[in-house]
Amino acid sequence: MDVILFLIFAIIAVVSAVNVVVQTHPISSAISLIGVMASLAVLYLLLGAEFIAMAQIIVYAGAVMVLFVFVIMLLNAGAESKRGRSLMAQLLGMPLLIAFLALASYFIQRLYPTGAVVRFGVFQGGSAQSVGMALFTTYLLPFEVTSVLILIAIVGAVVLARKELP
Amino acid sequence: MEFFVISIIKAAVVAVALLTTLAYLQWVERKVIAHIQVRLGPSRVGPHGLLQPLADVIKLITKEDLIPPYVNKFVYLLAPFLAVTMSLISISVIPFGSEIQVFGHTTWMQLADLNIGLLFILAVSSMGVYGIALAGWASNNKYSLLGGLRSSAQMISYELPLSLAIAAPLLLVNTLSLREIVQKQAGSILHWNVLPQIVSFFVFVIAGFAETNRVPFDLPEAENELVAGFHTEYSSMKFAAFFMAEYANMVTITCITAVLFLGGWQPLFPAAWGSNYVPVVLFAAVGAIAIYHGLHPARRRDRLTLPVFGAVFLALAVLFLLPPLQQALIPLFWFGAKVGLLLFVFIWVRGTLPRFRYDQLMGFAWKVLFPVALLNLLVTAFVIAWKS
Numbered sequence: 323m324d325v326i327l328f329l330i331f332a333i334i335a336v337v338s339a340v341n342v343v344v345q346t347h348p349i350s351s352a353i354s355l356i357g358v359m360a361s362l363a364v365l366y367l368l369l370g371a372e373f374i375a376m377a378q379i380i381v382y383a384g385a386v387m388v389l390f391v392f393v394i395m396l397l398n399a400g401a402e403s404k405r406g407r408s409l410m411a412q413l414l415g416m417p418l419l420i421a422f423l424a425l426a427s428y429f430i431q432r433l434y435p436t437g438a439v440v441r442f443g444v445f446q447g448g449s450a451q452s453v454g455m456a457l458f459t460t461y462l463l464p465f466e467v468t469s470v471l472i473l474i475a476i477v478g479a480v481v482l483a484r485k486e487l488p
Numbered sequence: 489m490e491f492f493v494i495s496i497i498k499a500a501v502v503a504v505a506l507l508t509t510l511a512y513l514q515w516v517e518r519k520v521i522a523h524i525q526v527r528l529g530p531s532r533v534g535p536h537g538l539l540q541p542l543a544d545v546i547k548l549i550t551k552e553d554l555i556p557p558y559v560n561k562f563v564y565l566l567a568p569f570l571a572v573t574m575s576l577i578s579i580s581v582i583p584f585g586s587e588i589q590v591f592g593h594t595t596w597m598q599l600a601d602l603n604i605g606l607l608f609i610l611a612v613s614s615m616g617v618y619g620i621a622l623a624g625w626a627s628n629n630k631y632s633l634l635g636g637l638r639s640s641a642q643m644i645s646y647e648l649p650l651s652l653a654i655a656a657p658l659l660l661v662n663t664l665s666l667r668e669i670v671q672k673q674a675g676s677i678l679h680w681n682v683l684p685q686i687v688s689f690f691v692f693v694i695a696g697f698a699e700t701n702r703v704p705f706d707l708p709e710a711e712n713e714l715v716a717g718f719h720t721e722y723s724s725m726k727f728a729a730f731f732m733a734e735y736a737n738m739v740t741i742t743c744i745t746a747v748l749f750l751g752g753w754q755p756l757f758p759a760a761w762g763s764n765y766v767p768v769v770l771f772a773a774v775g776a777i778a779i780y781h782g783l784h785p786a787r788r789r790d791r792l793t794l795p796v797f798g799a800v801f802l803a804l805a806v807l808f809l810l811p812p813l814q815q816a817l818i819p820l821f822w823f824g825a826k827v828g829l830l831l832f833v834f835i836w837v838r839g840t841l842p843r844f845r846y847d848q849l850m851g852f853a854w855k856v857l858f859p860v861a862l863l864n865l866l867v868t869a870f871v872i873a874w875k876s
Contacts, residue, residue: 349563349625356618376607384614385644388621392640395625395633450604450664 324442328368335361347401348394352387359383371448494595499580502599506579510735511541517835524839535793545728553724556627563626568722568729571619575736578612581605582743583667585753585819597753597819598667605666606658609744610651613699617643619733620701624718635717638707638846645853646698646705652861653692656868657681657748670752680751687864689749691857693830696741698853700734703838707846742830750826753819767808767821775801 338357345351359382366375447456457465515530515537522529530537555561585597602608617640624636658664660681661672673680682689698705714720719730746752755763775798782794808817844852 349560349622353563353566353622360615372602372604373607376604376611379611380607380614384611384617385647388614388617388640388644391618391621391625392637392644395621395637395640398633450607 324368328365328442331361331364331368335365346403349391352390352394355390356383356387359387366448368442369448370443370445373448373450373453490593494593495599498595498599502579502584506576506736506739509739510732511545513735513739513831514544514731515541516831517838520832520835521839524836535789535796548725548728551724553726556721558628559721560626560628563622564721565726567619567623567626568726568733569619570622571616571733572729572736574612574616574619575733575740578609578740579736579743581608581666582740582747583670583752584823585816588816596667597816601665601667603663603665606654606664606669606744606748609740610647610654613737613740614647616733616737619730620718623722623730627718627721629721631714631716632718632720635714635720639701639718642698642701642705642707642849642853645850646695646857649691649853649857649861650695650699652858652865653688653695654748656688656861656865657685659865659868659872660684666747666752670747670754673751674754676755676757677751680749680754682749685749685864685868687860688868689745691861691864692749693745693833695853695857696745697834697837698849700737700741700834702734702738702834704841704844705849706843707849738831738834739827742827742834745830746823746826752826753823755818755822764808764814764818767818768805771801771805771808775799775805 335358338354338361341354342351342358345354359378363375363378363383366372366378447453518540519529519537530540533539533543555564580599581602583596583598583601587594587596589595620643621636621640624632624634624639627633657669661669663669663672677683697703701707719727722730756766757763778794778798778801782791782798785791785794807813808821
């Protein structure tokens with residue numbers, strides 16, 4: 323059951339991810355990206371990380387992608403026209419892609435040789451309580467540093483966006 | 489196997505009950521608004537217009553389904569589907585009542601008790617924005633686009649105070665499961681979260697009005713500026729889908745308010761003080777009044793309809809006295825009473841308040857609601873830390 327669900331949503335995630343690049347219209351790409359985020363959330367849920375799954379939907383599929391869609395709608399961006407591909411892309415595209423995939427698989431094999439096989443339903447530390455405990459005890463410093471960084475980013479955005487007073 | 493059968497039966501019951509509620513909520517809204525404006529409201533189809541929702545459904549189904557030639561077809565068709573799905577899903581984690589026994593099976597009056605129930609509702613409601621935003625964009629119409637833009641901006645802004653208002657009572661109950669939240673508030677009204685969290689309660693309800701695009705925050709469909717806003721180009725069942733989504737969102741928000749702040753299915757005062765007899769007395773009183781007015785009718789047809797309604801209410805009162813039904817009906821009554829009261833407030837506000845201007849709407853969210861909710865969360869956290 324878990325494996326079937328995993329395969330279904332993994333396929334949806336990959337197909338949507340490819341679709342993000344293939345589509346010419348920004349809105350269609352954005353919708354595909356929402357599909358990627360939502361199916362990733364289901365994968366997290368299958369692995370037993372229910373808090374991360376919901377955070378994934380609330381933050382990425384909900385907040386971030388709504389902003390993307392909002393900006394695309396506001397700018398009224400149209401579909402992009404296809405231009406002729408450059409000679410370099412035509413010649414080197416496929417070989418480079420295959421080389422990259424080979425390199426990636428080589429490193430994965432080297433780093434995780436025996437490959438601790440992922441088992442569904444074994445991991446227990448995914449509840450809101452255990453994530454909260456980990457964040458506020460073991461990883462307190464990185465957590466605080468990240469939040470200060472985000473605060474600085476917000477203040478920076480406000481300063482940049484503020485109009486000059488006459 | 490037993491789990492699947494019970495779950496399917498429960499899902500069917502909840503779906504039918506929810507859809508009927510949505511249809512009749514619209515009838516209630518039209519009636520209440522009409523009486524606020526000194527009109528009668530729907531009164532032609534059936535006694536007191538009670539069959540009006542049925543007539544509306546038949547009209548919407550049989551209407552011609554137009555798809556304008558200039559729309560982006562895929563997104564145009566996806567949007568109402570998204571809107572209605574996301575608004576109907578959240579009801580699956582709402583607890584309507586306590587444990588009951590049906591034919592020897594013990595089950596909860598709730599479809600699923602997730603230990604992340606509240607986060608689930610937040611996640612689903614944050615996905616609900618897409619239905620409206622994409623509908624506005626795909627219609628390829630400037631009024632629709634403006635409506636969609638307004639609604640995305642509004643829902644993003646009001647989601648912040650909404651989430652912060654949820655966080656403060658969560659500190660008190662220490663759980664995300666909706667069932668446990670209700671169980672922590674057992675006892676009487678003194679144990680409900682609304683008393684220590686009164687600020688949170690008001691912030692949540694106000695943000696809830698904005699999240700459901702209701703008056704006074706119904707800018708996305710402000711008819712005198714935007715024709716009909718994001719659903720201008722939709723007709724027939726696709727329009728009905730948006731309509732249903734709005735009412736389903738309203739029901740969800742009121743249900744969450746009842747669960748989080750008003751103690752869910754817990755009675756107003758303990759059963760030892762006779763709270764089990766409240767529904768009996770209430771329904772019997774309504775039945776008696778209806779029969780009295782039926783015997784002294786103001787209009788000729790009231791001579792027939794009012795005694796019938798009176799008899800129905802008296803029968804309901806008797807039902808609440810039967811011990812085997814009590815365990816299921818009394819929690820349902822308290823939950824229904826709280827949700828019904830909140831829904832009435834939603835309609836009442838619609839009949840009373842004018843619409844905000846757009847800059848006032850945004851300013852209110854960011855300059856008033858957000859700081860108040862944040863301050864309330866801080867104070868709650870400090871008080872809890874000081875106590876422990």
